[in-house]
Amino acid sequence: MMMKRFIYVMALVLSFTSCHHVEEWDQDYEGNFDAIWTVVDEHYCFFKEKGVDWNEVYGRYHQRLSPDMGGLGFFNLCAAMLDELRDGHVNLSSSFKVSYYRKWWSDYPQNYDARLVEQYYLRFDYSTVGGMDYGVLRDNVGYIRYGSFSYPVSEGSLDGILSQFALCKALIIDVRDNGGGDMTNVETIVARFIDQRILAGYICHKTGPGHDDFSEPYAYYFDPAEPGRKRWSKPVVVLTNRSTFSAANNFVSVMQYLPNVKIVGDRTGGGSGMPYSSEIPCGWGVRMSACPVYDAKGVPTEDGVPPSDGCHIDLDPQLALQGTDTMLDFAISLLLSDKFYN
Amino acid sequence: MKFAMKSMGSKGFFKLFAVCALSAAAAVAPVSAQDDAEAIVRPVAAAYTVEIGSSHLVDTYLTPLKYQGISTALSYERLQAMKFSPRTWIMQSRGRLGLNRGENPAKNAAMWDLDLELSWGLMRRFSVESIPGLRLMAGGATGIDVGALYLARNGNNPVSAKAAWTVGLTGAAVYNFKIRRLPVCLRYQPTLPLTGVFFSPDYGELYYEIYLGNHSGLAHAAWWGNYFRLDNLLTADLRFGGTNLRVAYHGDILSTKVNNIVSRRFIHALCIGVSGEWISIGRSDRSLQKAEIISALY
Numbered sequence: 001m002m003m004k005r006f007i008y009v010m011a012l013v014l015s016f017t018s019c020h021h022v023e024e025w026d027q028d029y030e031g032n033f034d035a036i037w038t039v040v041d042e043h044y045c046f047f048k049e050k051g052v053d054w055n056e057v058y059g060r061y062h063q064r065l066s067p068d069m070g071g072l073g074f075f076n077l078c079a080a081m082l083d084e085l086r087d088g089h090v091n092l093s094s095s096f097k098v099s100y101y102r103k104w105w106s107d108y109p110q111n112y113d114a115r116l117v118e119q120y121y122l123r124f125d126y127s128t129v130g131g132m133d134y135g136v137l138r139d140n141v142g143y144i145r146y147g148s149f150s151y152p153v154s155e156g157s158l159d160g161i162l163s164q165f166a167l168c169k170a171l172i173i174d175v176r177d178n179g180g181g182d183m184t185n186v187e188t189i190v191a192r193f194i195d196q197r198i199l200a201g202y203i204c205h206k207t208g209p210g211h212d213d214f215s216e217p218y219a220y221y222f223d224p225a226e227p228g229r230k231r232w233s234k235p236v237v238v239l240t241n242r243s244t245f246s247a248a249n250n251f252v253s254v255m256q257y258l259p260n261v262k263i264v265g266d267r268t269g270g271g272s273g274m275p276y277s278s279e280i281p282c283g284w285g286v287r288m289s290a291c292p293v294y295d296a297k298g299v300p301t302e303d304g305v306p307p308s309d310g311c312h313i314d315l316d317p318q319l320a321l322q323g324t325d326t327m328l329d330f331a332i333s334l335l336l337s338d339k340f341y342n
Numbered sequence: 343m344k345f346a347m348k349s350m351g352s353k354g355f356f357k358l359f360a361v362c363a364l365s366a367a368a369a370v371a372p373v374s375a376q377d378d379a380e381a382i383v384r385p386v387a388a389a390y391t392v393e394i395g396s397s398h399l400v401d402t403y404l405t406p407l408k409y410q411g412i413s414t415a416l417s418y419e420r421l422q423a424m425k426f427s428p429r430t431w432i433m434q435s436r437g438r439l440g441l442n443r444g445e446n447p448a449k450n451a452a453m454w455d456l457d458l459e460l461s462w463g464l465m466r467r468f469s470v471e472s473i474p475g476l477r478l479m480a481g482g483a484t485g486i487d488v489g490a491l492y493l494a495r496n497g498n499n500p501v502s503a504k505a506a507w508t509v510g511l512t513g514a515a516v517y518n519f520k521i522r523r524l525p526v527c528l529r530y531q532p533t534l535p536l537t538g539v540f541f542s543p544d545y546g547e548l549y550y551e552i553y554l555g556n557h558s559g560l561a562h563a564a565w566w567g568n569y570f571r572l573d574n575l576l577t578a579d580l581r582f583g584g585t586n587l588r589v590a591y592h593g594d595i596l597s598t599k600v601n602n603i604v605s606r607r608f609i610h611a612l613c614i615g616v617s618g619e620w621i622s623i624g625r626s627d628r629s630l631q632k633a634e635i636i637s638a639l640y
Binding site for chain 1: 400402404405406407408446447448449450451495496497498499500544545546547548550551553554555556570597598599601602604606
């Protein structure tokens with residue numbers, strides 16, 4: 001009798017463990033296709049914003065599966081399916097290939113030529129520290145080129161750079177072609193341009209596998225740099241193009257609402273969903289947007305941040321051949337004119 | 343205060359180990375010996391073991407795939423009769439530092455799991471008169487378990503932090519017998535947490551959001567439906583002298599499901615180490631000879 005009770009109790013105990021089911025897929029094209037579709041289905045965050053019917057996508061691509069399509073063929077099929085999301089944060093990674101969706105920038109003018117700035121504006125007389133190139137342009141305007149938010153930015157470097165610009169009238173921060181990186185660098189830099197706590201934006205996350213399972217947006221704030229650090233309160237222009245993406249897009253989305261700051265150039269590339277990584281049975285990695293970030297007014301920036309009113313400008317390719325960066329010239333003129341304050 | 347081993351037959355390595363172990367045991371909780379003739383001495387049964395075995399790791403926050411690999415750990419335990427009722431109550435403290443490594447089915451990614459556990463339990467002792475040498479214990483235990491799983495291939499979600507405080511049941515069957523002239527102590531001890539509190543981020547919540555200050559919904563009340571753990575320990579102490587050789591099996595099943603995140607850690611490991619029983623003497627060997635020694639395990 002005692003033994004029977006013991007067996008019943010143990011069976012009950014073990015049944016709780018078996019409740020924690022983990023989905024499994026077969027190690028073949030069918031299984032891996034289902035795995036990649038399911039992982040994206042349960043974690044991707046912009047189906048609604050982009051108007052993507054993921055079930056319809058499944059049907060359309062699943063019928064193209066073939067047992068003899070080969071590994072590369074299968075990869076290309078899955079990559080094409082992921083391209084339906086039209087998202088630069090979505091990648092499929094294998095040992096032989098990584099997929100990228102490029103149309104968020106390739107369909108637009110590049111609007112940036114590093115050599116143009118270095119040769120004709122900085123005359124190769126610029127300094128580099130902490131991933132930032134900086135120098136003084138004509139009319140005593142400071143210039144910082146930050147190529148990637150992946151480069152660590154130290155407080156000491158920012159102090160050094162801003163000290164060098166102490167006598168400058170205004171500042172240009174060039175984040176064209178900045179594809180993003182570490183979000184904590186956004187706060188480190190923005191902290192130099194604010195003198196009180198600001199609402200930086202909102203972030204939310206998936207609370208379950210459903211397409212509408214989202215948390216309430218959480219407001220997050222940035223604080224000014226600690227006392228004793230160099231801060232900048234004079235006019236600032238942030239130069240942008242379509243390749244300003246991800247963390248750089250977030251930087252622009254915060255800077256756009258600061259007084260004394262104008263966004264000049266082209267609409268940024270977006271990439272406001274913080275990426276989440278996963279994998280499928282064959283060992284390929286999958287990355288996708290999972291946590292949407294909104295600006296301080298609750299506006300989605302997945303499609304990019306527009307330039308300030310009257311500040312949209314492209315690089316003129318003909319003038320570029322003659323050593324003129326029309327976007328940079330526009331920014332300098334704007335900073336020196338009364339229009340900046342209008 | 344001077345220390346002496348209950349049995350004085352050890353040499354070399356065992357003496358060195360005994361000195362180290364006694365120092366550690368005394369530092370954690372000094373045992374006491376009474377001065378008078380009716381004193382009760384409560385020796386500390388302590389063991390240090392190394393574990394090696396297999397691990398099965400799952401954490402759907404990091405990956406939907408199951409990782410299989412090796413499990414290693416260092417563990418310590420001490421048992422001692424309680425001062426207030428030494429014949430009836432046994433106290434047990436355990437510590438374990440585990441490091442597991444698993445690979446995905448394609449063998450192109452590795453997941454690491456570092457885990458620290460500390461627990462304390464109290465058990466009532468029962469004698470089974472019909473089976474000489476057999477003693478049963480039953481009681482409760484509480485413990486903390488902190489650690490993290492790390493999957494390097496993930497960009498923004500490479501870590502899944504683990505933290506739990508639990509309260510549950512534990513019990514043991516201890517059987518002392520001899521193989522020829524060698525005394526052996528066999529013990530089976532399952533531990534089953536019943537409730538507690540454990541940490542988990544939300545389904546798709548990145549630690550960056552927690553860093554930004556969103557700390558809501560991170561602590562969860564544990565029950566069998568969302569936090570199931572069954573820790574099984576089977577030990578055999580081969581009592582060669584003052585220090586014993588411990589050979590053991592450790593099986594640990596942990597399965598949690600909260601916020602649609604399933605996390606599992608199954609470990610099967612062979613343990614090997616040393617154990618022993620130590621007492622402290624207040625004045626002289628005479629007082630020890632007259633004292634009643636109540637062992638927690640042997």
